[in-house]
Amino acid sequence: MTARPVPLFDLGAQHAEIKEEVAEAVARVMAEQNFVRGSEVEGFEKLIAEHTGAGYAVACGSGTDALLLSLMAQGIGPGDRVVCPAFSFFSSASVIKRLGAEIIFADVDPQTLCIGPKQVESALGCNDSVSALIAVHLFGATAAPIDALVDLSRKNGLALVEDAAQAIDARDDSGGRAGIRGDYGCLSFYPTKNLGAYGDGGMIFTQDPDRADRLRRLRDHGEGPAGHHPLLGINSRLDGIQAAILSVKLRHLSRWTQARRSHAALYDQCFDDLGGGVGSGSFEALDLPLRRPLSPAPPALHVYHHYVVRVAAEHRDPLRAHLGRYQIGTGLYYPVPLHLQPSLAGRTAPPALPVSEAAAQECLALPVHPSLCSEQIHFVVDAIRRYFEG
Numbered sequence: 601m602t603a604r605p606v607p608l609f610d611l612g613a614q615h616a617e618i619k620e621e622v623a624e625a626v627a628r629v630m631a632e633q634n635f636v637r638g639s640e641v642e643g644f645e646k647l648i649a650e651h652t653g654a655g656y657a658v659a660c661g662s663g664t665d666a667l668l669l670s671l672m673a674q675g676i677g678p679g680d681r682v683v684c685p686a687f688s689f690f691s692s693a694s695v696i697k698r699l700g701a702e703i704i705f706a707d708v709d710p711q712t713l714c715i716g717p718k719q720v721e722s723a724l725g726c727n728d729s730v731s732a733l734i735a736v737h738l739f740g741a742t743a744a745p746i747d748a749l750v751d752l753s754r755k756n757g758l759a760l761v762e763d764a765a766q767a768i769d770a771r772d773d774s775g776g777r778a779g780i781r782g783d784y785g786c787l788s789f790y791p792t793k794n795l796g797a798y799g800d801g802g803m804i805f806t807q808d809p810d811r812a813d814r815l816r817r818l819r820d821h822g823e824g825p826a827g828h829h830p831l832l833g834i835n836s837r838l839d840g841i842q843a844a845i846l847s848v849k850l851r852h853l854s855r856w857t858q859a860r861r862s863h864a865a866l867y868d869q870c871f872d873d874l875g876g877g878v879g880s881g882s883f884e885a886l887d888l889p890l891r892r893p894l895s896p897a898p899p900a901l902h903v904y905h906h907y908v909v910r911v912a913a914e915h916r917d918p919l920r921a922h923l924g925r926y927q928i929g930t931g932l933y934y935p936v937p938l939h940l941q942p943s944l945a946g947r948t949a950p951p952a953l954p955v956s957e958a959a960a961q962e963c964l965a966l967p968v969h970p971s972l973c974s975e976q977i978h979f980v981v982d983a984i985r986r987y988f989e990g
């Protein structure tokens with residue numbers, strides 16, 4: 601056993617790799633004094649659109665604003681209903697309520713922990729006037745099957761918003777990049793994300809020029825001709841420094857994603873060797889009472905924003921405390937499902953959504969950031985083995 605700490609994230613190590621490039625990019629913005637919008641932001645929007653195959657990329661202030669602006673561009677407001685999964689980050693749902701629309705919480709698929717066609721159909725079956733669907737690509741793997749989600753949305757007249765905040769460069773089961781099949785695809789550049797800024801940032805993809813135009817206006821106070829505001833917009837603009845840094849980091853993203861995928865493959869192999877399971881199900885018959893995440897079959901590609909294992913609810917927090925004693929960082933994504941968050945409550949009692957409720961009690965994220973080495977992964981696995989050996 602090594603005594604070296606294994607943090608959940610290591611932004612310092614990543615910065616050390618690229619600090620000269622970052623300093624040069626920041627110095628360029630300082631020289632130009634072009635801090636909001638401007639050429640750096642436009643350049644980054646072009647780069648990322650080319651990188652992903654998105655028709656249009658509209659940068660904004662955060663992933664949350666990307667979701668909010670998508671719903672605003674769609675005209676969502678009071679009287680509308682929007683379906684979203686109950687197992688996700690808070691803002692996948694809060695943006696719906698902020699616009700005065702009703703949140704329809706759907707459960708998630710037990711294997712992928714994402715919303716699937718079955719869950720959407722059951723949410724639609726109980727509700728009319730549904731206007732949009734937010735499909736979250738959780739932990740870096742896409743909601744699937746994507747064709748069925750697109751078809752269901754079209755058939756039911758729903759706008760499909762892909763929340764790809766955690767899934768930049770993931771590929772869906774049709775081989776396309778996360779975020780480009782829906783009417784809107786939303787990214788977050790929160791610092792710990794796979795492509796993280798040095799502050800907040802977000803982006804919306806769309807294939808439709810009219811939607812792109814509307815999004816650009818809405819992010820900038822709804823301005824039309826200078827001084828005229830035909831739309832009620834917000835102030836949510838990416839700044840030049842963040843765009844310049846993100847353009848640098850985009851050059852390294854594929855390598856970092858590959859590192860995450862190799863770390864995940866090593867965890868998978870170690871847990872399989874110890875007799876753990878995969879996906880959902882009981883823990884009793886397993887030699888190691890732990891279930892690793894499902895690795896989707898190609899052409900789908902998981903980018904492992906988080907590597908999340910499941911353990912029985914009664915073991916999750918004690919295991920976490922045990923790993924903490926070895927200075928191993930872990931994360932709880934997400935300990936309270938969204939339908940049970942008081943601030944998101946609707947007029948009626950929350951539905952029972954058993955898969956989301958179980959996941960909230962069983963999931964534990966292990967370190968998978970690109971700067972890890974294989975010795976650290978073996979150290980984490982060994983510490984987990986020791987916990988279960990008692």
Ligand SMILES: Cc1ncc(COP(=O)(O)O)c(C=O)c1O
Nearest residue numbers: 662663664689691765788789790
């Ligand atoms: C699934 C998901 N959606 C939305 C967001 C919101 O992104 P941001 O923190 O950039 O507002 C996050 C970020 O944590 C996220 O993980």
